[in-house]
Ligand SMILES: [Zn+2]
């Protein structure tokens with residue numbers, strides 16, 4: 001690769017020395033594929049390619065056909081950000097079809113069939129998976145790729161193992177963090193590495209457990225991109241994440257509403273295949289029956305049975321009442337203890353009050369991962 005770049009450089013010099021400067025024709029394309037609830041990003045520059053994740057099993061063959069359609073015949077870098085199925089399946093699919101040069105994946109193991117297939121295909125192709133160190137730089141054509149994460153180990157949430165990269169071509173830049181959560185975001189913040197980027201492919205499909213305001217502030221993107229499926233079971237993107245990107249003035253693209261997104265840069269200007277949708281509406285939980293009552297009618301018998309507090313309304317109250325112990329986010333369908341960090345950031349209009357976890361569980365609400 002170095003060799004080819006050198007030749008190209010010499011050729012450019014030779015041309016420059018005999019005539020007027022050539023117009024800049026360098027270009028890097030970043031494709032954020034619509035792989036439903038998952039992530040797959042193709043970076044292409046000067047004939048060199050990096051595939052970062054490949055979506056889940058139902059999109060694996062789509063990713064392969066998309067790459068073929070783009071004229072890809074080999075992959076210089078294949079990056080498995082982490083080993084969750086919604087990222088890894090399509091990587092296995094692509095490795096089955098395309099010759100690959102370098103394989104990146106974090107240093108942990110997963111107990112899953114797709115991870116076994118991943119190990120099998122990489123061994124069959126003689127690919128030695130490495131976890132690149134934060135701060136190291138690589139090149140894909142004109143694009144410089146700097147590794148930002150992971151810098152730790154022993155994470156309780158494997159999403160934090162996500163390999164995060166910053167892609168730079170000239171004055172333009174892109175940040176991809178996979179499913180990195182708060183722990184890894186904090187490590188990136190304290191690493192001193194540049195996070196500021198023009199385009200931010202939002203962490204963990206726009207989840208509120210990633211995309212912390214401090215992190216988004218440090219990235220300060222002009223454009224934010226969410227990769228998720230319409231009506232996904234997680235309610236991605238979450239309100240908190242949408243607020244975070246909106247409050248730094250980022251314009252928004254999302255695959256659930258717009259399909260494949262392609263950003264092209266000549267090193268100075270980024271152009272897109274479509275206009276931003278700027279629709280910051282969080283995802284909703286489609287599988288929860290739409291007629292789930294927000295405020296069930298107060299029935300004396302029910303409330304007395306439920307929690308022996310005559311004063312406590314049954315179900316979810318929109319007003320705080322004596323003895324409530326749970327704050328419900330009516331939008332994300334998660335519930336929290338009153339002192340949870342998420343409650344502090346919750347929109348007043350999304351708040352509900354309750355004291356009956358069994359009722360919440362029975363109605364499709366889930367306890368917060370952080371405060372249970
Ligand atoms: Zn994911």
Ligand SMILES: [Zn+2]
Nearest residue numbers: 082084159179
């Ligand atoms: Zn994940």
